[in-house]
Amino acid sequence: MKILVCISKTPDTTAKIAFADNNTKFAAEGVQWIINPYDEWYALVRAIELKEANPEVVLHLINVGNADNEPIIRKALALGGDEAIRINSEIADSFNVASQIAAVAKEGNYDLVFTGKETIDYNGSSIGGMIAELLDLPFISHAVKFDLEGSNATVTREIDGGEEVDKAILPLVVSCQKGMAEQRIPNMKGIMGARTKPLKVMEPISADVLTSIASFDLPPVKAGVKLVSADNPEELVRLLHDEAKAF
């Protein structure tokens, strides 16, 4: 039983969002990097739990990116997992990244591929679905619960306005979100152990790039808040109704 968890590096949630080079690049200077929360809190932790429940599970992490990503990969290994793979490639677009991961997943015959539901920087929600298509496997997205009995998976996924319970047989690709697991803090033993876990570096395969970033914009600044006295909340309702025509 082999599980592959996709790990991506994103700016910290409090990072200042600004752009450089004529608004064509994210201004990365001074930015703190974290493991994409959906990958870490949900995909990775749930995979670790599956391994804890069944020691036969082999758990590998995969990241596409340059050597700057290694601290993040070690941090993920400190939470758990047997080894990590880094595909030594600059990020071109989601299809290219998915192609890299799919090639490794195919070669390694993984039974289960976990991704986060999206990254908090590009918000693409694309990698999991693309990997599944490239591997011709079923894909369950936005999973909030995942249980495994042998190779029978029971997955609860979010749908618009509720939840759906699905049953499927491995191999499977699943994108994970809140509910799958609870966030964990790495302990000292994990951090020490992570230093000696294998981190394999592989060169990228040649794969298409379908899109490119032309530029970034920041949203317009708000005009400022119109405050209404707490003694007269009725006035707020009147403004919303008559002035803003909001209801």
Place this chain on the structure above:
Amino acid sequence: MVLVFIDQSEGQIKKASFEAASYASKIAAQLGTTAEAVLLGVTSENLSNLGNYGVKKVHTIANETLTNFDAQLYTKAIAQVVEATNADVIVFSNNTTGKAVAPRLSARLKAGLVTGAIALPDTSNGFTVKKTVFSAKAFANININTPKKIISLNPNSFNISSTTDTAEVVPFNTSVDASKIAVSAINKVTGEVSLSEAEIVVSGGRGLKGPENWGLVTELATLLGAATACSRPVADIHWRPHHEHVGQTGLAIAPNLYIAIGISGAIQHLAGVNRSKIIVVINKDPEAPFFKAADYGIVGDAFEVMPKIIEAVKKIKATA
């Protein structure tokens, strides 16, 4: 031709699909072509009405297997329609269905994909689509560099425009494989407005002190026909269900009106809601960061202010 995917759940077309259809028709007009639609599964809806949103033809595969969602089968079916109709642009709504199918279709057709689009493409020089990035703290303009292009449109980002035109409904004949996913239950929160599609959202934070006080949120929401939401700690401590959690690590929403009660407005919360058109903040702390992102606000105690707001809304609703 621009092909729009019409999403149904248990046979009912979702509102986000009408937005997507309006959006697809506008793109078609921009490119000097027509828009057509594809719908999978069995529905009792009158599909010719999709013409109201500018679609000329609706291709349906009324196969029972497709009434349940399976991203793999949906992708195969849509890819066949794309091929048969020679569609160059394919439009999805960026909801849970679109997020699962659009990337698969992109990989299958090697068609460049932009998810989370918020505006019509700029076709003056190539094909560039604006989307939200960094959890709506910024926008990116993405070039799609392939002959076939796929866009998934964020819900509540494009106005539905409608006429009385009707569309021709044509069955699309194809065989459908058995699904590898068995749906064993669908649990919808009935009677509630879906959060991602809601035009008005009333949201509560830790300032409301406990789940027993949520009547202040739900009563206002019911009066306004709004969906309810909450901040992350509120979902974490199980005052409210997880699916109500909005923000950077929850759902990102863009309603017309967002009313935040007892929420401080941390950067991670704002990330998911700052595309709301009008933001109203009720917080007893004048220094709460949320006021900087708000359009209207009251500095005051929610427990005193909210009952008065609810009464005032009731009065307006009674005379409407």
